[in-house]
Amino acid sequence: MKVIDKIALVLIIIGAINWGLIGIFNFNLVGAIFGDMTVLARIIYGLVGVSGLWGIKLLLDD
Secondary structure (H helix, E strand, C coil): CCHHHHHHHHHHHHHHHHHHHHHHHCCCHHHHHHCCCCHHHHHHHHHHHHHHHHHHHHHHCC
């Protein structure tokens, strides 16, 4: 597994945990740490989104 694949996987896991916390406890961990929709939080959300797209590539690779 390449380094970029591992980074993407970590970000996908962070995104999944954050969504789980939102769904179960109505608590946004990224927003709590970095502020609600600050530039840094938006960068984190963007990186998680791009990692999700990269995850599709990982899924389809042989």
